Amino acid sequence: MTKLSDTKSPAHDRNGKKLTSLAIRRVILEQSKRAHEGHIGSNLSIADIVAALYGQVLRLPAQYEDRDRFVLSKGHAALALYSALFLKGILSEEQINSFCMDGSLLGVHPEHTLKGVDFSTGSLGHGLSIGAGAALAAKLQKSSRRVFVLLSDAECNEGSIWEAAMFAAHHRLSNLIAIVDANKQQALGYTDDILRLSPMIKLWQAHGWDAVEIDGHDVPALAGAMNKPAPQGSAPRVLIANTVFGKGVSYMEGKIKWHYWPMSDEEYRQALADIEVRS
Amino acid sequence: MRKAFIQTLVSLAAEDPRIVLLTGDLGYTVIEPFVEKFPDRFFNVGVAEQNMTGIATGLAEAGFIPFIYSIATFASLRNYEFIRNGPILHRLPVRIVGVGEGFEYARAGFTHHAFEDLGVLRVQPGITIISPADFRQAQSSLNAAWNLPGPVYFRLGKDDRTEVPDLNGRFALGRTQLIGSGSDLLLVTMGSVTANVAKAARLLSAKGVEATIAVVSNFNPSPAEDLAALLASFPLVLTAEIHYTVGGLGSLVSEIIAEKGLASRLVRCGIKGMPDGLSGSLAYLYEKHGLSDKALAETALKELEYAADPK
Numbered sequence: 001m002t003k004l005s006d007t008k009s010p011a012h013d014r015n016g017k018k019l020t021s022l023a024i025r026r027v028i029l030e031q032s033k034r035a036h037e038g039h040i041g042s043n044l045s046i047a048d049i050v051a052a053l054y055g056q057v058l059r060l061p062a063q064y065e066d067r068d069r070f071v072l073s074k075g076h077a078a079l080a081l082y083s084a085l086f087l088k089g090i091l092s093e094e095q096i097n098s099f100c101m102d103g104s105l106l107g108v109h110p111e112h113t114l115k116g117v118d119f120s121t122g123s124l125g126h127g128l129s130i131g132a133g134a135a136l137a138a139k140l141q142k143s144s145r146r147v148f149v150l151l152s153d154a155e156c157n158e159g160s161i162w163e164a165a166m167f168a169a170h171h172r173l174s175n176l177i178a179i180v181d182a183n184k185q186q187a188l189g190y191t192d193d194i195l196r197l198s199p200m201i202k203l204w205q206a207h208g209w210d211a212v213e214i215d216g217h218d219v220p221a222l223a224g225a226m227n228k229p230a231p232q233g234s235a236p237r238v239l240i241a242n243t244v245f246g247k248g249v250s251y252m253e254g255k256i257k258w259h260y261w262p263m264s265d266e267e268y269r270q271a272l273a274d275i276e277v278r279s
Numbered sequence: 280m281r282k283a284f285i286q287t288l289v290s291l292a293a294e295d296p297r298i299v300l301l302t303g304d305l306g307y308t309v310i311e312p313f314v315e316k317f318p319d320r321f322f323n324v325g326v327a328e329q330n331m332t333g334i335a336t337g338l339a340e341a342g343f344i345p346f347i348y349s350i351a352t353f354a355s356l357r358n359y360e361f362i363r364n365g366p367i368l369h370r371l372p373v374r375i376v377g378v379g380e381g382f383e384y385a386r387a388g389f390t391h392h393a394f395e396d397l398g399v400l401r402v403q404p405g406i407t408i409i410s411p412a413d414f415r416q417a418q419s420s421l422n423a424a425w426n427l428p429g430p431v432y433f434r435l436g437k438d439d440r441t442e443v444p445d446l447n448g449r450f451a452l453g454r455t456q457l458i459g460s461g462s463d464l465l466l467v468t469m470g471s472v473t474a475n476v477a478k479a480a481r482l483l484s485a486k487g488v489e490a491t492i493a494v495v496s497n498f499n500p501s502p503a504e505d506l507a508a509l510l511a512s513f514p515l516v517l518t519a520e521i522h523y524t525v526g527g528l529g530s531l532v533s534e535i536i537a538e539k540g541l542a543s544r545l546v547r548c549g550i551k552g553m554p555d556g557l558s559g560s561l562a563y564l565y566e567k568h569g570l571s572d573k574a575l576a577e578t579a580l581k582e583l584e585y586a587a588d589p590k
């Protein structure tokens with residue numbers, strides 16, 4: 001069941017690129033522009049989280065059984081994942097340049113048939129259940145692998161998230177780490193206006209999780225929190241990662257429009273310049 | 280069927296540690312033999328069928344063979360999208376066990392009646408669907424399908440006593456099993472209504488009408504070849520299922536007749552529309568929906584008369 005080549009190497013060079021949040025943002029912008037696709041703001045808000053995961057957290061040895069699992073439950077931000085997989089050398093330049101093209105495995109939402117993607121996602125509210133099952137499996141198999149699930153804050157509108165949250169806490173799945181991309185926006189507005197979830201941390205604590213708030217753009221802090229050892233039998237951990245929607249691009253930050261909107265040529269030039277100084 | 284199924288599962292689990300059982304807080308007096316024997320491989324996830332399906336997906340991806348258990352409606356409808364985007368999309372060996380065929384939870388009412396589970400799952404590619412005719416077929420079908428690489432849906436009846444005469448638990452994936460060899464009429468049946476169909480065939484025989492019964496116990500792999508060969512020999516065919524007449528066995532037979540260009544006339548017996556909410560015993564509901572032995576025999580005779588003299 002080996003899906004990946006050996007990715008143990010800490011060097012993230014590929015074609016002179018390094019796996020940094022800036023590099024991820026650059027690929028997100030390049031590919032969104034080329035493919036004339038939206039979801040740019042949602043991708044940009046998780047660039048630092050994905051940089052931490054793929055740069056410093058996920059253990060991806062050749063042996064599939066020992067590999068950490070990652071579920072991108074907010075599947076609409078697959079481009080951020082593809083960008084990290086590309087910068088890590090798991091996807092080729094040709095593959096990343098096929099994003100949203102006819103006959104490409106790199107669609108708007110991730111497909112498990114693509115090397116490096118553990119689970120297909122896109123329907124919100126599904127990923128934490130899968131992650132809970134994956135974590136339970138690791139526990140039953142006495143494996144040290146960990147399971148990371150990246151959720152959006154609006155995704156927590158889905159009742160199934162809380163079914164999974166209760167299960168994971170009840171079974172003390174200490175090998176399960178959820179990260180909530182708390183960018184406070186959703187498709188049609190601000191989360192607090194649509195269905196209030198704040199204070200998010202209290203919702204998770206009430207469900208029995210070890211919940212902490214964290215700056216979702218601080219890569220070392222994110223990596224440290226994700227890698228924090230969890231004693232066997234302790235509660236599952238959730239990082240409420242406070243992020244800025246569209247982070248790095250001045251005119252996108254905090255703007256609902258950029259959930260779906262693609263960039264014009266002028267906007268693209270501005271965005272590329274912005275991320276150099278703002279992220 | 281459900282008790283026989285669990286007994287068989289206990290035997291399989293003793294041989295294969297990949298088997299685990301999850302329930303959405305149902306299965307009282309049924310699942311205990313598994314729970315007692317394998318307490319570490321049993322999880323009551325609570326009343327949360329979506330989550331149960333997601334958990335099973337994660338377990339299966341890591342190498343387990345999870346069985347998820349609930350009443351058929353909750354096991355197939357509440358979590359439908361989780362089945363679709365989970366074990367079906369990822370081609371994982373999750374086994375969904377839905378208990379209570381059609382109106383078997385008789386007085387429990389519409390919310391507990393699975394009239395469309397076969398239909399909604401049959402449209403999905405890559406999931407094997409099994410509906411045994413009796414408890415012996417529940418055992419043989421589990422023995423045949425537990426280790427398939429993709430997902431399986433088992434629709435299990437509650438009756439653990441009735442045995443369909445002359446079926447002897449015969450089961451093969453993608454095949455139909457025949458009972459009798461009459462040439463007047465073909466009765467195609469699925470699930471526990473098969474016992475009524477067998478009785479109806481005897482009532483018909485007493486009136487000089489000899490039928491062949493074709494027991495269809497699974498979709499995907501399709502039994503289309505077997506059925507097409509049979510259908511070619513019969514001008515009249517009745518299907519019987521405790522399911523809406525749309526989407527399940529009746530629809531499958533319609534598709535075969537149309538695609539093969541056969542001349543058989545089809546009469547679909549099953550639930551014909553939105554139930555009216557009137558409650559009652561299982562016997563009452565079989566009668567009400569035309570699925571009792573007598574009702575099925577009467578329908579057959581009426582349709583044969585029509586075939587002889589269509590006015």
